[in-house]
Amino acid sequence: MKTEKIPRATVQRMAVYVQLLEELIGRKQKVVSSDKLARECDVNPSQIRKDLAYFGEFGVRGVGYYTQDLLQAIMHFLGIDRVWNCALVGVGNLGRALLRHEQLRERGFVIVAAFDCDPFKIGEVVAGHEIVCTRRLKEKRSELKVEIGLITTPPDRAQRAANHMVEAGFKGIINFAPTRIHVPQDVTVNYVDFTNHLISLAFDITHRTKPSTQASG
Incomplete structure (x- = not known):
């Protein structure tokens, strides 16, 4: 695994995956599908699979991902399985x-x-x-x-x-x-x-609420 080739956006999504998997484990959910992960993290399933492929083969066809195993693997990958x-x-x-x-x-x-x-x-x-x-x-x-x-x-x-x-x-x-x-x-x-972050949010809100102005410009 050559970590220098892993996009920063992938690493940031990994942190979101950790949060979600911890929530699922807290709810006693032992298995999760890529579709479920995708919906909860607001990405598409193919992106989930691509991200996880950077550091190993995960998931069981027709079953999904074992939440505890996947969480431990991602935490190790991110370097947060330690103090x-x-x-x-x-x-x-x-x-x-x-x-x-x-x-x-x-x-x-x-x-x-x-x-x-x-x-x-x-x-x-x-x-x-x-x-x-x-x-x-x-x-x-x-x-x-x-x-x-x-x-x-x-x-x-x-x-x-x-x-x-x-x-x-x-x-x-x-x-x-x-x-x-x-x-x-x-x-x-x-x-x-x-x-x-506030400037970025202000931009998003401004241009989301004024689509007609943007289209006519």
């Missing part, structure tokens, strides 16, 4: 919300340390985490075996936070700050900008 230790930099409103986010821990993404450069925040305890000076990130990363960094700083401080993470040896960063950051090629950065 990932995370460190958060920037303990503002969003940072505090993430520190209290129980579903992250339940999914296996455990925030084990919180950092900030504000001297008035250092030493404060939030959701069981004592806020530590960001300059100690490298020291704490080694001690706590952190692999993923979460940036929730203001935009003008995001690059500095990223620099500390790169220096500490992080290979994966989620940037919640609404700005782009620059890191070496061997460091993966994913961006979560709520404003962009």
